[in-house]
Amino acid sequence: MTASNANDEGAGRALAWVEHLRSGGSTPWIDFRGTSSGSGRREVPGAAQLELARRLNAADPVADGVHRELVDRILSASVPGRGQLDLDLVGVPQASPFGAPPVDPADIAPDELIRVAVGALAEALVRLDPGAPRKRFAARLRHRLRHRRPWRRGLRLAGDPLAVAGVRAALARRGHITGRRRPVVVVLADDLGVMLADIWTNRLRNGRTAIWAGWLEKVERNDALPPALELPDVLERKAAEVGAANVHVVVGDPGAEIARLLGLRMPLEADPPRLPPDALEVVREVNAVLRVLVHPERHRRILHDLLLPRMADGPGIPRGVPAEREDWVRRQAERLRTRLSTAGYRVHGDLDDLLPREGGGAPAPSESRVLDVALRTLLKTKECM
Amino acid sequence: MRPKRVILHVGTPKTGTSYLQDVLHRNKKDLAAEGVLYPVDRFDGHFLAALDLMRLPWGGLEAEAVGAWDRLAEQVNAWDGTSIISHEILATASREQVRRALDSLNHPDTEIHVVLSARDLVRQIPAEWQENIKHRRTLGYGRFLKQIRDPQRKSRISSWFWGVQEIPDILDRWGSELDPSRVHVVTVPKPGAPKTQLWDRFADTFGLTDIDLDRHAERANPSMGVPETALVRRINKIANTSVEPAFYRPLVRELLVHRTLSQRSGSSRLFLPTDEWEWANDLSHAWVEEMERRGYDIVGDLADLIPDPAPEVFANPDRPRERKVNAAALDVIRVLLEENVRMQHVEDDLRRERDEARGALEASYLRPTYRIRKKVVHTAEDRFWGRGAIKVYRRALGLDRNSRSA
Structure with a gap:
């Protein structure tokens, strides 16, 4: 096989995997054998976004139009904060020998996947926010009289x-x-x-x-x-x-x-x-993104109306x-x-x-559980899409 | 009239960017008169826009960045001539963030140029470590070098370092959608070159050579020597937990680093150990070859990016000469004492003003009308109807306390 053939094959496999994920597939990259015509590394999203989409599909195999929209948003997500940039897939020819080395998406550290998930979640919440309710004077007066x-x-x-x-x-x-x-x-x-x-x-x-x-x-x-x-x-x-x-x-x-x-x-x-510690960690991470996305008043409204109600599904310790x-x-x-x-x-x-009780309280959150919570919460945003 | 175009200066850090931005800011009215827009309120005005574009937390400052990029793009899009956007942290934008930036500036309908100022890697590595120290970090130079040499680049330190310093990759992200002739690499001259040379290269790239500008800048981002950097690292270790970021910025970064320790002369400069020098030298040659191949517009000389030979003696900032560190520490103590004296004076002035205001207030209390009003209020407070009336009066004035019932 020539180098050129190998390059085309690698790029075709990557593009086919992207399509596989967009259709709700959850086969890991390393096991994926499909191929697609055409090439173009630019069309392949970062490995962290791809792996998150795969895990999302694995967590909820219902591949309807709404799910596909969510996956598309993850694949085109702008990842917030500090961390690794635009990781390429191992086995796909790199257009340039510079930049971070290509990776097997399964090896990406959970904190990088959390970064992608939390960014996508924050963006989804901002999109779902209908804006501050506008109450007319008469409605406000009626409300006050009714609640006095x-x-x-x-x-x-x-x-x-x-x-x-x-x-x-x-x-x-x-x-x-x-x-x-x-x-x-x-x-x-x-x-x-x-x-x-x-x-x-x-x-x-x-x-x-x-x-x-x-x-x-x-x-x-x-x-x-x-x-x-x-x-x-x-x-x-x-x-x-x-x-x-x-x-x-x-x-x-x-x-x-x-x-x-x-x-x-x-x-x-x-x-x-109260919320479980892993859920609280997701709230904390989402806050860090929302702080740069929206003003404080809207931030609080998004938390109380959209995020916190979607997270209260476990015992709060x-x-x-x-x-x-x-x-x-x-x-x-x-x-x-x-x-x-x-x-x-x-x-x-x-x-x-x-006085504090001996050995009371929940342990520190773990990255893998935090990622699970972030994925579950991301899936819940489908209800309103 | 200048043609409509946007110049995006995206880095790299430690390449004279503060000086450039200060000159542009101080001359922004003259520039505007010549058809060049530099839309900022302060010298690093595009910092918040960069934080917004990259969704980047920055010690709480990100809360001020909401919507800053879109506002900047709006100003630029409304301008008919040349617009300049400049911030060095833009270098670390991801492909998706670059796409968003270009879309917001109406690419490809608008003529967009990307400018990257670049300095040789052997000078950039110690400078980046020093920047880390100036931003409250405490990791040693040896650990920093080990992290950035890790090929996997998994740590936050190394991913940030390469994000803002790996010239071919930055240009790959920022320039891949542009014609190479619209991607400009401005090289920082070697030490000893005429001081005006870097500005001349910037002016040439930005098309400012025909404008008479005041180039006396107040801002720069000067470097410290080995003992001074070691001292700041030690200060971070003991004070990080007690000095919050909002106080660290003016007291440590501004007062101690920029105004005191950077001004000291005669200290050993930060450099690379021999092993790292050879590795950085090889990398620099590879970068230069790549840039020659890509056909970018090179302003200056790519040879500027090839490192000078390593000095024979390497001063290790992880094991500095204690006598030199002590001397730097004495300077710091002196400056802090002077600052404390200055603040004592400020406090004395404020106390005097407060006492004068209090005296004036008490004098007004002695007026007969005040005493009558006071008696009326006291009488009313003892009666049911009076309390109600006071409440209504206070509400009307907006003075009612906001006590919330369940």
């Missing part, structure tokens, strides 16, 4: 932000609208390690990109808890607003106590909207405190417990539960 029950007891929540979000969601599910009469403040507390993980999670839910270990290290270096977790200070401020008698601290599940305070018959099922931070977190929890026990506010639950 000034005679009902008011409820103000503080403390663990995910627990607060869980209570708000539970009240909304129950159709209960709080009012303005004799407002009561409930400060939601838990194991301090869990509350710190919830604060960090809440930051990711609002577009931030810090990694858990780095963020916690910074918190320790400042030797100060985030303001929302300085519970005695929060209580003091709230007491100044509504009176100390109307301020409560709930340690642990707040559902029963809040139902009692609001006069509801059944306890609330107030599960904090807060991240565990790394061993080197455990002592500091325990000391802070003991300080909180002492201050709260002498502050004179009404406490429901056991203040000892503020």
Whole structure:
């Protein structure tokens, strides 16, 4: 076989593999034996995009028009961030001896595939975003009147932000609208390690990109808890607003106590909207791309309306405190417990539960699981295409 | 009138790009009068557009880049004469990103020229390591060299390095859709060449030779010597966790590196060890041969890209002379003390202004009308209707606290 024949054969095989993937195929490059007439390295996308498309096909073999559109978008995706550029397929003649060496797509590191997946996911979410809803004045007024029950007891929540979000969601599910009469403040507390993980999670839910270990290290270096977790200070401020008698601290599940305070018959099922660590890692990576794609307001809307609802398909476990931070977190929890026990506010639950539990929390995410979550989420964007 | 065309200067870093961009920025009004658009608000104004095009996170700055490339393309497309876009990190754009850039500039209907300024690899390698150190990294020179010599290029360091430095590959990505005569390689002259030579080559490429420009630039990206770079690396190791990027930029990169350590003279310069020199030399010859073959427009001399012989003594920045590092550290301490004194003065001035404002405010409180209003508010606060009235009044003024109920 001449060199020219070998070149044509390699290019033809690559083009045929691209078509195979576009048609929903999932045969690995190394096992693929098809061929296509014509040549042109330029028409062959990067190896990372091709391998991601193959894995997407393997995860969902339904090769309809919508799936094909998704695969096409991945194949033409502009990969965000730093990493390897435009990898060529091994076995395909290179137009130039320069650039990164060609690769077998199966050998591409998961972090490179995550980069492609997250970029495609962020672009898909931006496309799916219908834009901010425009409410006319009359509609806004109607909404406000419909959601006003000034005679009902008011409820103000503080403390663990995910627990607060869980209570708000539970009240909304129950159709209960709080009012303005004799407002009561409930400060939601838990194991301090869990509350710190919830604060960090809440930051990711609002577009931030810090990694858990780095963020916690910074918190320790400042030797100060985030303001929302300085519970005695929060209580003091709230007491100044509504009176100390109307301020409560709930340690642990707040559902029963809040139902009692609001006069509801059944306890609330107030599960904090936590996500598995691998899903959170995808959110963090998507945030890094969305930050350069859209402005902050739209970014938050995309997260809350489009991404987070598509990720809540696994048990949400807060991240565990790394061993080197455990002592500091325990000391802070003991300080909180002492201050709260002498502050004179009404406490429901056991203040000892503020102390971090041994071996609690989820382990660090793994790249392969993060890639799986990114692929699953990418597939879910098909529903709206 | 100049013809409608777009000049895309896409790199490489450390080839006088800061100087060029500063001159273009300072003269942008004169250039516009001559039909040349350099659409920027600051000297490196196309940095954000580059971040946007490449979806590149950059220590939080990327949040300011949303839509920047499209806005830039819009300005360029609306201009009838010559437009210049210049940023060195564009060198690392992928094929897809290049396609997006060219499409946004109406390729092939618009005449587009790509310019790449290039310096010999033996000078670029240590310069890139130094850039890494100036961007908070802590890896040693030996490890850096090992990573960039890895043929697989899997690490972030090596993929970035080759992305912005491998001249034939950059031109392959940026120039493959253009006629070779519209791809221009500007070579950086060898050390010792007249200082104006590089500018002359840029001016020739950009078609600016007939415009009288103020070429006194305030910006440059000067290099440090071996002990100074070793010192900054040590500073990064101990201060990275406590000095956030927003403070690192003005305090370390600007004050310590650019204004202090780069100005020191007499230090050993960064270079390549013998093994690496031979490897880089072979590579440089291969690049030059490739460029001759491709038929690009070469502005300058491709021989500029062939490295000079290695010096006999290699000063290893991973094992610097401690006496020299200490001397550099003393300079740093002096500058930080001076900066601290300056900031103390600023603080004193601000404190004085605050006290004066507070005094003026207290004087206004002593007026009889204020005392009457205060009594009315206190009386109202004790009554149900009064609290309601105050609330309405505060809301009307937009002063109501945003307390959210569940």
